[in-house]
Amino acid sequence: MSLAKSLNASFLIFSRAFYAMGRAGVMPPALAQLWGEAAVPRVAIIVSFVCLVVGLCLPSNLVFLFLASNIPTILKYLTVCLCGVKVSKWRPDVLAAARMRLGGTSVLALSLLGAATALGLFVLGYETDWRPYALIGVWGDRYALLGLPFEARRDRLIVPDDLPHRGWHRPEPTVRNAFGRHFRLHGVWLDSAYQHPMSLESIQAIQDYLACRTNAAVASHAKREQDRVQSLFARLVNVRVNEIAFVPTATTAENLIVSALGIKAGSRIVTDDLHYTGSLYMYRQLRMAGVEVDVVRARQGVVHLEDVRAALARGATLLAVSWISAWNGHRHDLAALSALAHDRGARVYVDLMQGVGALPIDLDASGVDFAATSSYKWLMADLGLGFLYVRGSALPELTATQFGARQLATSDGASRDWRTRPGTAGKFEVGSVSNIVVAALTSSLEFLTSVDLDAIVAARQPILEHIRLEAARLGLKQAGCASHGPIVAFHCADCSSVKAALQQAGCYVTCSEHRIRFAPTLFNTADDVDAVMRVLHKALGQLTGRSS
CATH class of the missing domain: 3.40.640.10 (Type I PLP-dependent aspartate aminotransferase-like (Major domain))
Structure with missing residues (x-):
């Protein structure tokens, strides 16, 4: 009975994690699919339950189970300590805003001590039993054995072979600009004309x-x-x-x-x-x-x-x-x-x-x-x-x-x-x-x-031009003309289907009244535009297929 209760609780928790990761794009998007009026993440629930049932076949050795359950925690602690090192050296603004204010030297010393402790425990555990490390390596979603094939597939999806027009342009990947660190962003937000994200400050x-x-x-x-x-x-x-x-x-x-x-x-x-x-x-x-x-x-x-x-x-x-x-x-x-x-x-x-x-x-x-x-x-x-x-x-x-x-x-x-x-x-x-x-x-x-608003306007113009160029290649006609403002809109016959596809992919623009409206702000980059255009390409292609 105890085992059944634990499995029930665990698969409910893990299914939500799978759903979130699928929606964020770090695991297959099928995990983010919802069913019925209750919006149940059925695939995520099934996958997590199957994984937990398979876990019943793992060795019953207590040392093995202890390491398998605690190594991820040690890795997370190590990551936090490394972040503390970075904050102490390059982010004085974060230190100044902290409620428990420590000096940069103190944060650096504590972070290095914590990182060293985590690495020590990691090595000691490996010498005790290597099998949990192999298991976690296979389970890893991003850089380990199961994650690498999906990452490769995601990279191929960045510029699909069947994009319209040979001239489809994708700029070199850009690091999110300096303004991005002032916002806690989820997904791609190109909809600041609807509501601008609030800064961390x-x-x-x-x-x-x-x-x-x-x-x-x-x-x-x-x-x-x-x-x-x-x-x-x-x-x-x-x-x-x-x-x-x-x-x-x-x-x-x-x-x-x-x-x-x-x-x-x-x-x-x-x-x-x-x-x-x-x-x-x-x-x-x-x-x-x-x-x-x-x-x-x-x-x-x-x-x-x-x-x-x-x-x-x-x-x-x-x-x-x-x-x-x-x-x-x-x-x-x-x-x-x-x-x-x-x-x-x-x-x-x-x-x-x-x-x-x-x-x-x-x-x-x-x-x-x-x-x-x-x-x-x-x-x-x-x-x-x-x-x-x-x-x-x-x-x-x-x-x-x-x-x-x-x-x-x-x-x-x-x-x-x-x-x-x-x-x-x-x-x-x-x-x-x-x-x-x-x-x-x-x-x-x-x-x-x-801030120099003229400089922000100048930085936004290439983003707007990139939107116009890629939208035109998708066959979208601009509503109105270029005005050097923060908004550009395009006519779209079926906004409801496009909106659903964009939201499922975590991309946000305004889709209503037979138009798609983009409103880039100071933290947006050309990569944000490309992410939205990939979803639009697929959604508009499906609409064209249905109409034909």
């Missing part, structure tokens, strides 16, 4: 904030951090800090601006069909309430300035656009758009979501009157907090329509001093903000305001 900042939530001084600390984050964002977009307010989301900010402008039945708004979907829904509802809404249509994925000019010719209160379109990456010339709108007496609202943090921007010089963004895309933080910008000269035209304590100059909860704060916050901040997102932003905005 931002995660640590959140953990530090949560740790201080037991401290009575957390309120004053949080207020200082909020002020700091607003100052950093103002510096990033080159505006005055009193022109910035916290908002829950960019969509909330756009609603607040529309309301503060007094737009009602009979008013006129101009937007375009590459604006954010949630915004277009809002304007659709306003149209049903009697507001005249003119949606400029994109032509071949591009909104042309002359079409916007024609729409504004009949007058408008507001022109609302997305700087970078989430649909296909189309990029507006904000200075030209603002000048055009102001000549027609319209104010300009811009959704910055898909640009700020990925591209340099000077809002003050752009002429834009209002702009907003959330924080979970290219600002590399999380959902629940964003920024609203209102140009100082446009603020007197706006009437606050929502009210709360954060608008007050004194907000200690007891004062009856009803004076409001100056600037944008005095009209648009209402209730509490997410200090967790503030904590993440302290790290990400420090980075974004200190």
